Amino acid sequence: xxxxxxxxxxxxxxxxxxxxxxxxxxxxxxxxxxxxxxxxxxxxxxxxxxxxxxxxxxxxxxxxxxxxxxxxxxxxxxxxxxxxxxxxxxxxxxxxxxxxxxxxxxxxxxxxxxxxxxxxxxxxxxxxxxxxxxxxxxxxxxxxxxxxxxxxxxxxxxxxxxxxxxxxxxxxxxxxxxxxxxxxxxxxxxxxxxxxxxxxxxxxxxxxxxxxxxxxxxxxxxxxxxxxxxxxxxxxxxxxxxxxxxxxxxxxxxxxxxxxxxxxxxxxxxxxxxxxxxxxxxxxxxxxxxxxxxxxxxxxxxxxxxxxxxxxxxxxxxxxxx
Numbered sequence: 001x002x003x004x005x006x007x008x009x010x011x012x013x014x015x016x017x018x019x020x021x022x023x024x025x026x027x028x029x030x031x032x033x034x035x036x037x038x039x040x041x042x043x044x045x046x047x048x049x050x051x052x053x054x055x056x057x058x059x060x061x062x063x064x065x066x067x068x069x070x071x072x073x074x075x076x077x078x079x080x081x082x083x084x085x086x087x088x089x090x091x092x093x094x095x096x097x098x099x100x101x102x103x104x105x106x107x108x109x110x111x112x113x114x115x116x117x118x119x120x121x122x123x124x125x126x127x128x129x130x131x132x133x134x135x136x137x138x139x140x141x142x143x144x145x146x147x148x149x150x151x152x153x154x155x156x157x158x159x160x161x162x163x164x165x166x167x168x169x170x171x172x173x174x175x176x177x178x179x180x181x182x183x184x185x186x187x188x189x190x191x192x193x194x195x196x197x198x199x200x201x202x203x204x205x206x207x208x209x210x211x212x213x214x215x216x217x218x219x220x221x222x223x224x225x226x227x228x229x230x231x232x233x234x235x236x237x238x239x240x241x242x243x244x245x246x247x248x249x250x251x252x253x254x255x256x257x258x259x260x261x262x263x264x265x266x267x268x269x270x271x272x273x274x275x276x277x278x279x280x281x282x283x284x285x286x287x288x289x290x291x292x293x294x295x296x297x298x299x300x301x302x303x304x305x306x307x308x309x310x311x312x313x314x315x316x317x318x319x320x321x322x
Contacts, residue, residue: 009034009036010036010037011034011035011036011037011070012035012036012037012038012071012072012163012164012195013033013034013035013041013058013069013070013071013072013164013195013197014033014034014035014069014070015031015032015033015034015054015058015067015068015069015070015076016032016067016068016069017030017031017032017066017067017068018030018031018032018033018054018057018064018066018067018068018069019031019064019065019066019067019219020050020053020057020062020064020065021065026219027050027053027219028050028053028054028057028064028067028219028220029050029218029219029220030066030067030219030220031050031054031067031216031219031220031221032220032221033054033058033069033214033221034224035164035195035197035212036195036211036212037193037195038190038193038194038195039190039195039196039211039212040186040190040195040196040198040209040210040211040212041195041196041197041198041210041211041212041213041214042198042199042200042205042206042209042210042212042213042214043055043197043198043199043213043214043216044199044200044203044206044213044214044215044216044311045215045216045217045315046217046315049216049217049218049219049315050216050218050219050220051199051216052168052199053219054216055166055168055197055199057069057076058071058076058166058197059083059084059087059089059166060076060080060083060084063077064076064077071083071086071087071164072086072087072163072164073086074086085160086162086163086164087162087163087164087165087166088157088158088159088160088162088164088165088166089157089165089166089168090150090153090154090156090157090165090166090167090168090170091153091168091169092168092169092172095153095156096141096149096152096153096156097141098140098141098142099140099142100140100141101137101138101139101140101141102128102133102136102137102138102139102141102144102148102152103124103125103128103137103138105141105152105156106123106124106127106128106152106155106156106159107120107121107124109156109159110123110124110159113159113160115159115160123159124159127155127156127158127159128155130155131151131152131154131155131185132151132181133148133151133152133155136148145178146173146174146175146178147174147175147177147178147181150170150171150174150178150182151178151181151182151185154167154170154182154185158189162194163194163195164194164195164196164197165189165194165195165196165197166197166199167186167196167197167198167199167200168199169199169200169201170182170186170198170200171183171200171202171205172201179205183205183208183209186198186209187209196209198210203306203307203308203311204307206227206307207227207306207307210227211226212224212225212226213225213226213227213230213307215230215310215311215314215315217314217315222314222315223314227307230307230310230314231304231305231306231307231309231310233310233314234275234277234305234309234310234313234314235275235276235277235278235279235305236275236276236277236281236302236303236304236305237273237274237275237276237302237303237304237305237306237309238255238258238259238273238274238275238276238281238286238300238301238302239271239272239273239274239299239300239301239303240254240255240271240272240273240286240290240295240297240299240300241269241270241271241297241298241299241300242270242271242272242295242296242297242298243270243296243297243298244270244296245267245270247270247295247296248265248267248270248272250293250294250295251263251272251290251295252265252272253293254286254289254290254293254295255272255273255274256274257289258276258278258281258285258286258289259274259276259278259281260276260278261274261275261276262274270298275305275309275313281302282302283300283301283302286300286302287300
């Protein structure tokens with residue numbers, strides 16, 4: 001399938017200048033977004049950044065005030081029904097009916113998508129088997145665990161084999177085993193050619209699954225790139241753990257002198273950290289300078305940044321969008 005084109009890349013989701021107001025609040029202020037076909041794109045942003053509004057627009061739940069977008073080749077404003085027919089959506093909360101069985105839920109979703117008779121029943125059975133729910137298929141979903149309900153919810157979004165799947169916080173509240181099951185499903189969908197737009201508050205999840213990251217802030221696209229490319233923007237992370245609280249200021253002075261960056265403090269751990277792009281900073285050099293300054297060390301480390309480091313550095317905020 002061929003959707004929107006830009007240069008030599010084919011995009012399943014492409015927006016330009018999307019804007020949305022709620023009264024005096026400008027939730028989106030010209031959002032540009034490009035999600036390449038067959039890839040997993042992680043959308044991250046602080047509280048109030050506009051991430052949730054963007055997803056609601058792209059899934060036709062809201063109408064933009066300005067700008068344009070195409071999803072699976074269809075214009076968001078002129079062809080909303082075609083967009084809805086090409087996408088699947090799994091929200092933060094399970095949309096299944098607790099009074100119905102798993103099988104009944106999936107058959108109901110099939111009927112809503114006009115898949116009647118044997119076609120709908122067969123598709124429901126296929127999805128129950130794929131998501132490991134066959135044994136529980138005829139139990140009310142109110143008896144399902146949280147992980148089972150999330151898997152059923154994801155199965156419901158795949159009834160029509162969507163070209164583009166929107167996953168909004170798909171593993172919130174799940175235990176590690178259930179989370180890994182969802183991760184494996186996302187990877188399998190990607191291998192089958194499905195484009196996935198993932199919003200998550202778990203930065204490890206975005207790091208594990210996303211080919212590309214879009215960091216949204218103040219209603220605009222602030223940064224884009226692969227996880228590795230975004231990590232390269234901020235260099236490396238140095239951290240020093242001192243023997244007693246009074247030594248934290250001395251450690252901070254050394255880190256500031258070496259890197260020119262403002263240190264961050266963790267009083268509980270007696271740790272001082274800094275992010276630096278200086279390629280000449282090495283762990284032996286850091287330890288020598290700390291020793292020369294008389295800083296009593298318990299530990300010192302120099303490591304590549306995590307996606308959480310990137311998020312906090314590039315947004316300069318502490319909260320994630322939920």
